[in-house]
Amino acid sequence: MANHDNNDNCSLLTGQAYEICESETKDDNPCGLVAKPMRALCEKDHGISPGGGTGGGNSLTDGAADNVQKTAESLLKKINGLVAPKDSWAPKSADSALYEPFLWLGQHLAVAIFVCVVVVCGLTAWQGAPRLRQMGASTGWTLAAVASMATVPGAVMMLNKAVSAAFTAAFNSNESTLFKVIVEDIQNGADTNVPLVRLLLISALVVALIPAGLVFLTRNIGILAFVCMAPLVLASLARGGDTTAVKTWAMRLLGLLFCPFALLLVSPFVTLAHGSLVVDTVLLLAADALMLRMIFHGIPYFGPRIARGARTFVERRTDNRLAHAVVRAGAPDIYERENARRPRRIIDTPGRAAHQDRGVLLAAYGVKQQRRPGRLTTQSAVSEANRDADRRSRVRAAYGLPGQQQRNPAANGQTPATPPPPAHRRRRPTP
Template sequence: MADKDPCALIKGPGRAYCEQDNTGGGPPGTGGGGGITGNAADNVKNLANSLLKTLKGLVAPKDTWAPAKADNWVYEQFLWLGQHLAVAIFICVVVVCALTAWQGAPRLKQMGASTGWTLAAVAGMASVPGAVMLLNRAVSAAFTVAFDSNEATLFPVIRQDLKHGADAGNPLAKLLIIAALVVALGFATLVFMTRQIGILMFVCMAPLVLASLARGGDTSAVKQWAQRLLGLMFAPFALLLVSPFVKLAQGSLVVDSALVIAADAIMLRMIFHGVPYFGPKVAGVARAFVENHTSNPLARAVVRAGSPDVYERENTPRGPRTVDTPGRAMSQDRGVLFAAYGVKQQQRPARLTTESAIAQARLNAARNARLRQARAAARPSTSNGQGQPPTSSSPGQPPNPASTRPPTP
């Protein structure tokens, strides 16, 4: 009875686990293993590889939410509006040139320029989605080469250090790199959302912006639109700032974690500068969330580096590190577009927002108090109590008119 197999009554896959010995060997068909410790190490490596793959896919995805072709239903509506708007502007230019044909050559030149720019605008409207799609794929491929191509880039170095690093057997080092990758994944999600929504918005806006060329070739609105769009497209390359330190980090998971934390700060900066309208707002919300849920000084320093303290500017150029409110930023770009159509927009008065003005007053309170004391000390002292400065004229000489002049308030 003692030799009876205890696993004889077990059927199915569970019998293989029952028959395995307790020496740490894995179940049959799994290729062996190192027991609980070995399987845990493999799970950590697989988790890190999965996080790195997801991180790369979020920061520089191969596909965008923007239309890939001009026949997309969403883009077709904007394309129809832009084409008809360009034609309407061209007809208005032709009518104006016909009514003022007595001016001769200038009107003929204006009509010729409007004709050429109208054709270029209508042709360019249909090519914007394809150009953006190709540019996005090029950015994704370049990002892969810069961060996941060989042993000198960041992601393969982290994978290599998880296997053969000097602290690869230290559970704390593995915990640090996993935590840093998880935090980076959160920031990469914010980058993905802001970039994708921004690219979609600017692609759909392209027909309306290009239609402004039909008026006679005013490219100010097109330049503004292109700068915003290209800034969004090439935002992932801000992470190249950590590339020179990859070789320094090779062999140490702790230094790899420091590089990932630095990449977090840069990605937060990408949010701050990438989307001109709501980027600073999103970055500020991310900073407030981190500061309200953790007291770790390193985490606070990272989010402060990525989203610095700013004043929201409504119309004033004065003050350190001011940014426009979303409404003002859109109003300025709208004003550029209206100017391309010949519509002048009235500028709003220059001032800070109420919250920013209060913060600036609190920050400058000590400085203003010292300035008041310095001004009071620099005023000329009175000798007669009447507010008149002392005279330096000698007896027998007429007083100097300049010395008897009342002080300037």
């Protein structure tokens, strides 16, 4: 009998039987000695492909892993599509039924302003060169404003598509981006076989859909409003080239378009998450907070109200401290001001913000607005008073205790002295 010490399972066999046994067990197949009818079931239980190799992906565990991976990729695509969609609600061309009335109004308003400037310059032509210079500037700015009005919808559409493509490329291009790292860690992560970690990641992705939906709504509504306002804002250039209102309008619109890139602040920490779904989950929750902060500070007027509404909704319906920390980081406690310069962490109300921008636009048309007196809103004033009530009472007590007996003799049973009469009622002594 030949020396078969290298194979313990086939050492007792000889001849052709040994060769068959050795061929079945040379790949460390635990089902190599099982007969043909039952070998398929054995290989299926051990995750072995029908050809004899491992990693066929037909086991129950591999099927669940594939389902989790597909679910995570689907949720990531939805989040990406909500945060930076390719299409927006704004009109795509100047002949849109929604944009055409605003374009007609803006063009006629610019022409009317130009006519008024020409009439004024004609009546004051005796002033010479200054009036001729003003009329020439008004002519150039009027032509530029009328030409720019028709290009705003197309320019905004192209810029929105460029932002969407750049955002998608930035978050899915290489291994240093958050979404790409999450997909790779689901496949090859160190804790990828822990069901609780997978469940936590899927839960974080589902929670991330809520702020992503808020971003989608506020961005699209804001872009639509600012695009429709474009003809009215650009018409103010015909008055004499005052670009203050145009700059304010452009900064608001660009803030709406580029606000998804606030999530890139998480990218420097992505390298710490390689191979760990737990770190991926923490970074995803941090991205949720940044998305809320993006709504809070990046989108004017209605952003703060939506962010605080989302925070109140979460705090009233769950006691989870982690969820509370995330929404508080995204929408912190602030006070609203109606009109005044206040310390930090105080924002303008939507009414005040709209009033300020309206004032800038009217100033471009030559209309001055009266400034309202400065004060906090009622809710902010009550919150500030409640926050500082304990400190104020303790400070008042500390200041009042040392001289309380001297200032209030009635508390010690003494009769209070009669105060002296006023100076204007005192009699002057007779000389």
